[in-house]
Amino acid sequence: MITITLPDGAQKQFETPTVTPLQIAASIGPRLAKDAVGAMVNGELTDLSTPIPADARVGIVTAKPEDSNAVYLLRHSTAHVMAEAIMRLYPQAKLAYGPPVEDGFYYDIELATPIREEDFPRIEAEMANIVAENRAFTRYELSQAQAMAKLQQAGNPYKVDNAQRALAQDPDAAISFYATGEPGKNWEDLCRGPHLPSTGRIGAFKVTSVAGAYWHGDASQQQLQRVYGKAFFTKAQMDAHLTQMEEAKKRDHRLIGKQMGLFTISPLVGSGLILWMPKGGILRQELEDFMRQQLALRGYSAVYTPHIGNINLYKTSGHYPYYKDSQFPTIKMKERDSGDESEYLLKPMNCPHHIQIYSAQPRSYRDLPIRLAEFGTVYRFEQSGELNGMTRVRGFTQDDAHLFCTPEQVEAELRSTVEMVQVVFQTLGFSEYQCRVSLRDPASDKYAGDPALWDRAEATLRKIVREVGIASQEAVGEAAFYGPKLDFLVKDVIGRQWQLGTVQLDYVLPERFELEYIGTDNHPHRPVMIHRAPFGSMERFTGILIEHFAGSFPTWLAPVQARVLSISEKFVDYARQAAAELTAAGVRVELDAGDEKIGAKIRRAREEKIPYMLVVGGKEQETGAVAVRTRKDQDLGAMPSAEFISRITAEIRNRSL
RNA sequence: GCCGACGUAGCUCAAUGGCAGAGCAACGGUUUUGUAAACCGUAGGUUGCGAGUUCGACUCUCGCCGUCGGCUCCA
Incomplete structure (x- = not known):
């Protein structure tokens, strides 16, 4: 009899010699069995089908995007699916290593022909087939001798190396393989696991990029092609992720730096020089x-x-020998009087x-x-x-x-x-x-x-x-x-x-x-x-x-802190006066006296992420006021310009966020 | 440095071997405006640079420069 302790402390007993997490999940409820993708058995992530031979603490892992274990299973399994798809399309490819990584996965492969972005749809189409077939990930283990023989025969040095490294860590480890379907019939890969129950559990995936990577991260080793992908349980999660990526892209300092005129890089000056x-x-x-x-x-x-400094300074400090390769070449010169050679370094x-x-x-x-x-x-x-x-x-x-x-x-x-x-x-x-x-x-x-x-x-x-x-x-x-x-x-x-x-x-x-x-x-x-x-x-x-x-700096940092927007030409003088008062108070202010309508001026100021927009027209002119609006689309209404000045200068002085 | 992709007007992008184009920005004019884009017009190009293939190259090939995504590195 096996006693299983669930995360809430409840215990369940099974009369069978072993029990699988799936059976445990089913005994709790059909809904849980349906949502289950893996299990934590005594703190270790396992397959849903791994038999548990003795009393254990078991938590069922369900397909939730916030559960890192579930996501690990998903990404790892999708990496397998992608590997199979790539092997179908490029039979000569040799798989090396395919782990899950933060918000996705990759697979390193050796392949003479470069995989290009235009090949991604073909890979994704193959993957979609494999997912649609909903094949079970099936684990089997071989003895070390059998496993090594099998890997040697397959002629993939990377997998042999992976197995050897696994054995070096734990000489008693069983070598496991995962077939995507039936062993012997479907595609399989040397893998420690664990995996999702089946390929059908992968809701959404995408091949995102390809890059070079060295075997074991060692620049003297063979360079492999690293194909990156993303996987999610549902399409909605994928869409949310893509939206977030787009948001991140909009924050890119290179883009905003250009838009806002913050910095530039000129090839004539040199790359990497701001x-x-x-x-x-x-x-x-x-x-x-x-x-x-x-x-x-x-x-x-x-x-x-x-x-600059004499190179001897850096020889004494010890920097020079350590960082010789990442320094600009030295400046060599002859002393006029002695004829001695000196060498200087850009510090x-x-x-x-x-x-x-x-x-x-x-x-x-x-x-x-x-x-x-x-x-x-x-x-x-x-x-x-x-x-x-x-x-x-x-x-x-x-x-x-x-x-x-x-x-x-x-x-x-x-x-x-x-x-x-x-x-x-x-x-x-x-x-x-x-x-x-x-x-x-x-x-x-x-x-x-x-x-x-x-x-x-x-x-x-x-x-x-x-x-x-x-x-x-x-x-x-x-x-x-x-x-x-x-x-x-x-x-x-x-x-x-x-x-x-x-x-x-x-x-x-x-x-x-x-x-x-x-x-x-x-x-x-x-x-x-x-x-x-x-x-x-x-x-x-x-x-x-x-x-x-995202370019919307706090007021104390903002290159332009306020902009006065005139309603029409008639009020430009007043607008100029309002701006001058702000300048005198130490505020970085600009005047938009153009002949566009106020909506256009507001739009432009917002796009430039200016903290405060001061609209001035007839009403403001009469009362010595400014109508204040923020880039966050708050309308603070009209206030005496002195009041606005004390407000913004306090904000700047306090370096408010 | 290595692998791959990319480089067209100030910006965002079209044009797939046959006359380099649009929107925004700029400039000129009209308009004088009340809270997220007024209207009309003008100008803007050695298609990153250099070679090659071709009757003809933005387009194909090679080299260089630069950028991007990774890898390696990071005092």
């Missing part, structure tokens, strides 16, 4: 002013350093320059902490395929600062920098964020410095995160070569995650540059460095802000 246009310049200036205010509150000193980082400011004079413990801040522009030669609008560029400005402090001061300084990052996020409306504690990979030799110092630094970061109480996760191998760091990941309004600010703890560079301060004991000591950049890069941050706000 040209900030006047309206983007306002955005950046506001962000920088905000940051300067924060810096002043926290005892930072502004410094300025040049855009890839600001820290070595700031370090020279620190070491330009003797430092006492009384001077510390020293906090040197600079909007420092750096250049990194990113691979051409990596460039993306403002978010991945070759020249960018960091809101950088380096803190030099005593070991005793480290924690307080870290706390203060983390708090500053939080202020930044809060001010800009990123309410959902978490912190990644990026640690070294003990197995790798790319990290510089004493392991004991690393342990200490990592422990300190963990402690700070715990104290501050930010949601966090640890990531081994994500540290910088000179120290562990906290990377801040924010979610924007449509749920996409971005990496923004960073706080890095560094015991290595002070060592390399032999930095010192004189302590209370009158002896030299080594300071500790903290690198931090709350925005990260002005370019990247601005790009993300554009998408976060």
Whole structure:
């Protein structure tokens, strides 16, 4: 007898030697049996048909889009269906690996002929046939010897490799195959599973794109074709997803940046180099002013350093050997007098320059902490395929600062920098964020410095995160070569995650540059460095802000904060006067004195995402008022222009969202 | 850097081997307007760049540049 415990604690008993989740579901109700697509058995996702041999806790997984297990089964199964369709169309293809991924799935295949977008309809048509046939996903297991023999015979090195890797993880693992239908009769694939009960449960699917991908993500390995797809239980869910994708596309900072005249990129200047246009310049200036205010509150000193530096600086810091390949080529020159050859680098980082400011004079413990801040522009030669609008560029400005402090001061300084990052996020409306504690990979030799110092630094970061109480996760191998760091990941309004600010703890560079301060004991000591950049890069941050706000920036950031719209030519003088009052109050205002009708002017202002539209005509002129309307389509009605001015200036001053 | 796609007026897009076009924007004129697009007209092009095939190339082929989707990378 088998006792099954359901999620609500209820127990059911079965007299049979084994029981399947489907039987359990049926015993609860026919509706549940119909909706069931899989099961959680003792915390593990299984097929609906997997026999349960002993007492177990079982939850039935039903076809709900919000259930990640259900969605996993759906996507994984659709990947199989797509693989079968591709094998029908391209019998010479070799399948490699086809997992579910966030909101879809892909399958990597080796195939000499490229699959192109125009081939997608054929693949989808084959898939539709397989789905219509509603064949059961049927699992069977072979002994290792049989399985390996079968795979060897099939002549697919990737599948052999997959099986070997599975065995390397668990030598006792049974090797499972899934037939889409009947084993021996229908198409089948080496697969760990689990799957939906049958192909008919796939409600809607779409082949979305194809791209190159390396086997095991290793650029020295065979390049495969990765075909991406999406799957949903119902067509309505698919449609909702497509609508959301379109919305996301409308927020694309490259598109909005162009429409709103924020920035441009010219091939004549070079790819990955951002040209900030006047309206983007306002955005950046506001962000920088905000940051300067924060810096002043926290005892930072502004410094300025040049855009290039002698290569020896970076050899000393250790950056050069690590990042040789991602730097612009060096500038070589001969000294006029000595004839010596010098080499300069466009600076890839600001820290070595700031370090020279620190070491330009003797430092006492009384001077510390020293906090040197600079909007420092750096250049990194990113691979051409990596460039993306403002978010991945070759020249960018960091809101950088380096803190030099005593070991005793480290924690307080870290706390203060983390708090500053939080202020930044809060001010800009990123309410959902978490912190990644990026640690070294003990197995790798790319990290510089004493392991004991690393342990200490990592422990300190963990402690700070715990104290501050930010949601966090640890990531081994994500540290910088000179120290562990906290990377801040924010979610924007449509749920996409971005990496923004960073706080890095560094015991290595002070060592390399032999930095010192004189302590209370009158002896030299080594300071500790903290690198931090709350925005990260002005370019990247601005790009993300554009998408976060979809161009509708809060008033304090908006390039144009208000526009006065005149009803007709007769009121242009009054409109001009109203605009002048706003300008005098420090508001960025424009005047639309054109001869279109008011509807057209409103439409245009809304399209330009201007926060406030001030309609002025005869009524307003008589009473010294403006009729206020917002881009959100709120009509605030007419008010004295002085009232509007105090209202908007307060909003700007408070940096209201 | 690698795989694939794309590149036509300022913007969005037509024209599939046979005279490069539309809408919006711009400019000129008419209109003087009350809350999401007034009307008429004008101008705008080395079809990314360069070669090749062809009687003829936006269209086919090759190279380069750039962009996009991925992969790899990311101090």
